[in-house]
Structures are given as structure tokens and as C-alpha cells.
Amino acid sequence: xxxxxxxxxxxxxxxxxxxxxxxxxxxxxxxxxxxxxxxxxxxxxxxxxxxxxxxxxxxxxxxxxxxxxxxxxxxxxxxxxxxxxxxxxxxxxxxxxxxxxxxxxxxxxxxxxxxxxxxxxxxxxxxxxxxxxxxxxxxxxxxxxxxxxxxxxxxxxxxxxxxx
Numbered sequence: 001x002x003x004x005x006x007x008x009x010x011x012x013x014x015x016x017x018x019x020x021x022x023x024x025x026x027x028x029x030x031x032x033x034x035x036x037x038x039x040x041x042x043x044x045x046x047x048x049x050x051x052x053x054x055x056x057x058x059x060x061x062x063x064x065x066x067x068x069x070x071x072x073x074x075x076x077x078x079x080x081x082x083x084x085x086x087x088x089x090x091x092x093x094x095x096x097x098x099x100x101x102x103x104x105x106x107x108x109x110x111x112x113x114x115x116x117x118x119x120x121x122x123x124x125x126x127x128x129x130x131x132x133x134x135x136x137x138x139x140x141x142x143x144x145x146x147x148x149x150x151x152x153x154x155x156x157x158x159x160x161x162x163x164x
Contacts, residue, residue, distance in 0.1 A: 026146070033122070044099060051080040
């Protein structure tokens, strides 16, 4: 995928996140963060430092729109730090020859494992930092589970529709 398509996807997803998904809430526990899709689907061949910078920029943009004081930036930097190691553990050597992460490139099982792990880490980091207390751990875990489930469904659905 060339960079113009990546950039266009990033802009569209960020606009959807800010204008639509940030307005959706179900009983205060469902906050789907679909902007993570752009980070997860970055090309495999990117240098680790580029991954980290892109994650920091995406997190900073979300923090500006959500007024969240670095919470999104921390979550994005963490998943972009973990990303190459997780790809190495989940994606086979043959599939890593493909430049991108997609249903077609790595298969359903690897894609689901990758997306579930990364979204859970991202959401748990964000909600733990936002709560800034262990007193609300039950609510944080509920929020993480519900929001992650919705986000994962959207990301997997997007990949399934894209690869039809």
C-alpha cells in the first residue's frame, strides 16, 4: 500500500473517531477507539523508530481532540513499541515477506490474535491511566473489555470487507 492511501486512511479514520465514535457511549463503559486500526495496519517493514514516532503523533492528535493529557499518546507508544515483537511471534516468516498486515496477507487466525492482543493492551493502558487509581479496577476492567470487544469487531470487520 503506498503512502498516499495510508495517509488518506489515517485522515478518514481520525475524522470518524473524533466526529462519530467519540460521541458514542453506552452506559459510560463503551468507548470504541478505532484510530488504533491505522497503527495496527502500518507496513511491517517500517523501522521501529518510525513506528514509535507515528504512534506518538497519533496519540498526540487524539489527546488534543479528547483533552486527555497524554493518555492516548502513552497507549499508542506502548503498542507501537510492542508491535514488531508481537508480529515476530505471531506472523510466520513467509507471511512477513508481505509488506502489510491484513486478512489476506497473514490469515484470519494471526490477524485476530494480533488485533486482540494489541487492542487489549492499548485500551487497558488508556483506561488505567485515565482512572489513575486501583480503587476503580473493576470498572476499568469492564470498560476495557466492552470497549475492546467493540473496537476489535470493527477492525476485524473492516479487514474482512476490505479483502472481499
